[in-house]
Amino acid sequence: MIWEVFRQEAPGKYHTHCGNVHAPDREMALLFAQVQHGRRKPTNSLWVVPKEEIGEVDAEEAEFGGTTDKSYRWVSAYNVDVDFAAEIAESDREQREAERGES
Structure with a gap:
């Protein structure tokens, strides 16, 4: 079983996702995962999931576009007075950091 x-x-x-292991049951899969995927890189935890339990929805089956646009949350998406230029710059910086995954 994979x-x-x-x-x-x-x-x-x-x-x-870091790879897969071949094992007859969950206990052996966890053991193999620790040996193969958890010892060379910093690891806090591992999950093992039977391959046949993983489902997929791809772009041909569903439309994902437009559902994640949250630009309304950022000041730069609105027309504002020049008096708020510093706040707009700060908001733009925060947005760029968030998009890069920085906090």
Whole structure:
């Protein structure tokens, strides 16, 4: 049975797919995942999931466009007075950092 492995580098970070292992059950999959994917890089936790339990929706099956536009949350999306130039610059900086994944 094939198990997909997801690794979390540090507490609070997202789990990311790092590979798979072949194992007969969950306990062996966790053990193999620790050996193969958890010991060389910093690892906070591992998830193992049976490959057949992972579902997928791709762009041909559903439309994703437009659902994630949240530009209304940023000051730069609106016409404002020049008196707020410093606040607009700060908002733009925050937006660029958020898009790059910085906090």
